[in-house]
Amino acid sequence: MNKPKVELKIINPAMAQQLPAYATEGSAGLDLRASIDAPIHLATGETQLIPTGIAVYLNNPQWAAMLLPRSGLGHKHGIVLGNLVGLIDSDYQGELMVSMWNRGTETFTIQPFERIAQMVIVPVVQVDFQIVDEFASSQRGAGGFGSTGKA
Numbered sequence: 234m235n236k237p238k239v240e241l242k243i244i245n246p247a248m249a250q251q252l253p254a255y256a257t258e259g260s261a262g263l264d265l266r267a268s269i270d271a272p273i274h275l276a277t278g279e280t281q282l283i284p285t286g287i288a289v290y291l292n293n294p295q296w297a298a299m300l301l302p303r304s305g306l307g308h309k310h311g312i313v314l315g316n317l318v319g320l321i322d323s324d325y326q327g328e329l330m331v332s333m334w335n336r337g338t339e340t341f342t343i344q345p346f347e348r349i350a351q352m353v354i355v356p357v358v359q360v361d362f363q364i365v366d367e368f369a370s371s372q373r374g375a376g377g378f379g380s381t382g383k384a
């Protein structure tokens with residue numbers, strides 16, 4: 234498949250051999266690795282900002298990147314993101330950083346170059362707001378938070 238090009242800058246030369254790549258043809262996420270030279274011990278409840286050694290410049294307001302936990306780390310070890318989801322703006326040019334939060338019950342050791350999170354490139358719609366006094370009626374109206382019932 235012909236994929237759109239995105240500029241990537243290698244900040245830590247050691248990452249050059251292990252750049253993010255789709256693991257399978259159908260993968261949505263690109264795994265990001267820890268750019269650290271020694272293991273980091275993340276105690277229960279602790280959060281640390283981990284560098285990835287790379288930067289990407291999406292350079293298109295109709296795109297963004299989202300950083301998400303890896304399912305295995307989150308489910309088995311309680312390792313998720315301190316900001317729950319990371320949002321990368323299309324004009325951000327700095328190093329991609331991953332906030333790692335140990336919400337589990339045991340200290341977790343992050344190894345150098347370990348895959349710590351995944352990045353998904355997503356389409357974005359930027360809008361202009363048009364101020365109105367009333368909305369045209371809709372089926373839902375202002376009902377939310379379970380207003381359609383439970384079952």
Ligand SMILES: O=c1ccn([C@H]2C[C@H](O)[C@@H](COP(=O)(O)OP(=O)(O)OP(=O)(O)O)O2)c(=O)[nH]1
Pocket residue numbers: 300316318319320321322323325328329330331332
């Ligand atoms: O998990 C993350 C989240 C954000 N960023 C970078 C890219 C993003 O474009 C920038 C700003 O993120 P965000 O807008 O979510 O943070 P903020 O607290 O609103 O900071 P700012 O005032 O810089 O917008 O930080 C990361 O590297 N990792």
Ligand SMILES: [Mg+2]
Pocket residue numbers: none
């Ligand atoms: Mg912001």
